[in-house]
Amino acid sequence: MKFGQGKLSRRRLLGGVAGVSAALGLHEVVPHQGLHHAVGTAFAQDGHGGGHDVHGGGAAMQHPLHAGTVGMVDPRTNGFDPQAMLRDFDEGTVVNGVREWELVAEEKTIEVAPGVKYDAWAYNGRVPGPTLRAREGERLRIRFVNGAQHPHTIHFHGIHTSRMDGIPGIGAGDIAPGESTTYEFHATPFGLHLYHCHSMPLAEHIAKGLYGAFIIDPKRGRPEADELVMVMNGFDTNFDRANEVYAVNTVAFEYLHRPVVVRRDQLVRIYLVNALEFDLLNSFHIHANFFDYYPTGTRLEPRDFTDTVIQGQGERGILELRFPYTGKYMFHAHVSEFAELGWMGFFEVTD
Amino acid sequence: MEAAAARGSRRPPWLAGVAPLAVLAVAIGLFVLLDAPGLNRIGVPQESLTVERTVLKPGEIQLHVRNDGPDRVRVRQVIVNDAFAPFTQTNDDVGRLGGSEIDVQYPWIEGQDYEVRLLTDTGLTIDHTVAAATETPGADLSFYGLMALIGLYVGIIPVAIGMLWLPWLRGVDARWVKFLLAFTIGLLAFLGIEALLEGTDIANTSAQVFGGAALVWLGAAAAFLALAWVDSWLRARRPSDDKAGLGFRAATLVAVGIGLHNLGEGLAIGSAYAVGSLALGATLVVGFALHNTTEGLAIVAPVARERTARLGRLALLGLIAGAPAVLGAWIGASAYQPGIAALMFGVGAGAIAQVIVQIAPQIRDGAGRVLHPLAISGLLTGLVVMYFTGLLVSI
Numbered sequence: 001m002k003f004g005q006g007k008l009s010r011r012r013l014l015g016g017v018a019g020v021s022a023a024l025g026l027h028e029v030v031p032h033q034g035l036h037h038a039v040g041t042a043f044a045q046d047g048h049g050g051g052h053d054v055h056g057g058g059a060a061m062q063h064p065l066h067a068g069t070v071g072m073v074d075p076r077t078n079g080f081d082p083q084a085m086l087r088d089f090d091e092g093t094v095v096n097g098v099r100e101w102e103l104v105a106e107e108k109t110i111e112v113a114p115g116v117k118y119d120a121w122a123y124n125g126r127v128p129g130p131t132l133r134a135r136e137g138e139r140l141r142i143r144f145v146n147g148a149q150h151p152h153t154i155h156f157h158g159i160h161t162s163r164m165d166g167i168p169g170i171g172a173g174d175i176a177p178g179e180s181t182t183y184e185f186h187a188t189p190f191g192l193h194l195y196h197c198h199s200m201p202l203a204e205h206i207a208k209g210l211y212g213a214f215i216i217d218p219k220r221g222r223p224e225a226d227e228l229v230m231v232m233n234g235f236d237t238n239f240d241r242a243n244e245v246y247a248v249n250t251v252a253f254e255y256l257h258r259p260v261v262v263r264r265d266q267l268v269r270i271y272l273v274n275a276l277e278f279d280l281l282n283s284f285h286i287h288a289n290f291f292d293y294y295p296t297g298t299r300l301e302p303r304d305f306t307d308t309v310i311q312g313q314g315e316r317g318i319l320e321l322r323f324p325y326t327g328k329y330m331f332h333a334h335v336s337e338f339a340e341l342g343w344m345g346f347f348e349v350t351d
Numbered sequence: 352m353e354a355a356a357a358r359g360s361r362r363p364p365w366l367a368g369v370a371p372l373a374v375l376a377v378a379i380g381l382f383v384l385l386d387a388p389g390l391n392r393i394g395v396p397q398e399s400l401t402v403e404r405t406v407l408k409p410g411e412i413q414l415h416v417r418n419d420g421p422d423r424v425r426v427r428q429v430i431v432n433d434a435f436a437p438f439t440q441t442n443d444d445v446g447r448l449g450g451s452e453i454d455v456q457y458p459w460i461e462g463q464d465y466e467v468r469l470l471t472d473t474g475l476t477i478d479h480t481v482a483a484a485t486e487t488p489g490a491d492l493s494f495y496g497l498m499a500l501i502g503l504y505v506g507i508i509p510v511a512i513g514m515l516w517l518p519w520l521r522g523v524d525a526r527w528v529k530f531l532l533a534f535t536i537g538l539l540a541f542l543g544i545e546a547l548l549e550g551t552d553i554a555n556t557s558a559q560v561f562g563g564a565a566l567v568w569l570g571a572a573a574a575f576l577a578l579a580w581v582d583s584w585l586r587a588r589r590p591s592d593d594k595a596g597l598g599f600r601a602a603t604l605v606a607v608g609i610g611l612h613n614l615g616e617g618l619a620i621g622s623a624y625a626v627g628s629l630a631l632g633a634t635l636v637v638g639f640a641l642h643n644t645t646e647g648l649a650i651v652a653p654v655a656r657e658r659t660a661r662l663g664r665l666a667l668l669g670l671i672a673g674a675p676a677v678l679g680a681w682i683g684a685s686a687y688q689p690g691i692a693a694l695m696f697g698v699g700a701g702a703i704a705q706v707i708v709q710i711a712p713q714i715r716d717g718a719g720r721v722l723h724p725l726a727i728s729g730l731l732t733g734l735v736v737m738y739f740t741g742l743l744v745s746i
Contacts, residue, residue: 068435068437069428069435070427070428070429070437070438071427112474113427113428113435113470114427114428115425115427115428115472116427116428116470116471116472116474117472117473117474118474235474237470237473237474237475237476238474238475238476240476244430244468244470244474244476252435253435337433337434340433340434340435341430341433341434341435342435
């Protein structure tokens with residue numbers, strides 16, 4: 001989904017959920033009441049009624065949910081909108097049968113939680129970088145320009161030659177500031193992969209934001225679905241090699257404040273990538289539902305039917321599910337610490 | 352030349368003394384106005400906040416912070432025990448030496464420890480630990496009554512009991528009085544050292560920009576000099592009365608010194624009570640009673656050889672020494688500021704040092720020595736008694 005559609009879904013949200021619109025309007029003046037209102041309403045708006053006896057509007061106000069940041073991050077500050085990122089797939093351009101992209105590494109200050117700035121390194125000005133999407137067997141050509149002040153590379157997960165592996169010392173090696181190179185290989189195997197910078201020190205180059213999802217569709221494709229990209233990440237804002245802020249698609253609690261809107265009974269496919277540094281594990285848990293899980297997406301048969309999945313560093317997988325009821329459903333890392341530090345959100349299921 | 356000299360002579364002499372100050376003021380004004388021309392900040396901002404006071408209410412952790420670093424601090428989020436928590440703040444852009452009150456909504460549980468982490472706009476974190484959370488008592492009438500009761504128990508009553516040794520002192524041998532004066536000096540030395548150490552401890556937790564441990568020594572020096580001034584004033588009032596007033600003058604100084612010390616002690620008790628780390632009980636009160644009874648003895652020792660001692664005057668001395676404990680407890684429990692507490696401990700130590708200087712001549716033996724065997728044994732006894740009674744009262 002492009003930015004325009006993002007705005008559309010946001011407007012729909014504003015109309016549908018008065019509390020959230022109140023929060024958006026009030027946050028400048030009374031930040032925390034605004035948040036309480038938003039969160040309280042989020043619970044009270046439970047569509048199919050099951051949650052009402054537990055989380056009625058009044059009860060939510062008496063026992064406010066003690067989670068969440070104060071204020072909101074305006075997507076215009078970062079120049080990218082996590083709402084739009086969910087459905088933003090970059091298929092590049094096909095020139096003479098070769099699928100081509102250009103990625104530029106640059107330095108960019110981003111807002112990872114309301115008011116909290118982070119000096120990130122970004123591919124094409126966004127963290128995570130663009131979701132590159134190709135079809136199994138295609139010839140791929142990625143031109144990489146280093147517009148930053150440190151050497152960088154792009155290392156793609158997949159099957160390719162050593163020279164195209166994007167690591168220091170082999171092939172083009174480290175790309176110096178102002179220099180460029182072109183990586184070329186075939187799209188194989190199909191599945192959900194990852195690309196990231198592989199310059200040293202590695203943890204730092206990844207943690208600062210040089211990563212993105214890389215999808216190779218099987219030749220015959222996958223069933224029609226509402227497809228979402230969720231890159232789980234974190235930010236070490238005080239340089240102690242531990243993350244202060246956790247998120248999906250960079251902004252803490254983004255989908256708690258502005259839920260992911262999906263249709264009832266429609267097949268939803270989530271491309272879930274763990275780009276987290278410093279913590280060994282990350283996880284994804286969905287409330288009131290179960291999903292089929294395809295680790296790395298390299299087989300067409302699900303390995304699991306579950307509601308919680310754990311991913312190690314660099315691990316990824318595809319989730320498929322349908323929501324049988326309308327209403328608001330939470331999703332978050334079942335590592336509760338990460339959840340309460342920003343990795344928490346809602347699906348809003350509508351008819 | 353002559354003309355210039357003539358003009359110069361017409362100027363009032365104070366002008367030459369004030370002129371450099373005027374030039375300095377103009378220079379500072381220009382420097383600030385032009386934002387330090389030629390000097391550019393290098394490196395990243397050094398953000399620093401010190402938590403001066405923590406107040407816990409049901410569902411709320413309140414931090415009173417002060418910026419003791421060189422740069423502005425903008426708190427943007429608050430994390431409590433690894434979870435973002437909603438909060439409000441009175442000042443979202445705290446300048447150097449500026450303060451702010453941060454109210455964090457958090458359902459804390461009695462007795463547990465909490466790590467409150469302030470996340471600034473640059474991503475820096477400032478951590479503060481709340482140990483063994485307990486509700487901060489509200490400053491109502493019953494609270495002030497309780498603090499007054501504590502002050503009465505640990506300050507006024509023990510000192511008054513100690514003063515009951517006066518009749519006995521009157522009857523004993525002169526050497527006993529010298530021994531007891533030496534004992535008093537030993538006791539005061541112990542209290543002075545204790546005050547310096549405690550003040551330094553507190554100063555290290557406060558905003559360093561106010562001087563840290565230097566505050567304690569500054570307070571000590573100021574009190575030492577101020578009391579010397581009081582003493583010379585007392586002397587000037589009764590220049591002829593060489594013998595009769597001497598004992599009372601010394602007793603007054605001892606009472607003032609001990610009073611300033613008890614103010615610090617009251618502060619410590621009150622603040623410990625406010626954060627719930629004070630085990631109020633018989634042990635504490637009995638400990639303080641024993642500890643501070645010796646202070647009463649110290650006050651009456653200098654007046655042992657006075658022929659007349661009016662009861663009202665003695666009671667006043669007792670109040671001067673003991674009542675500040677009540678005042679200290681009130682301040683400590685309701686408006687505690689580590690910087691001020693450190694300063695007060697320094698003041699207590701300095702006052703005690705001056706008192707020692709004043710009493711020391713009275714323990715001279717016939718040969719004019721201060722450190723004769725009897726005095727030394729008195730000093731040591733004072734130190735040892737204070738050490739052991741001090742073991743009974745650890746806050």
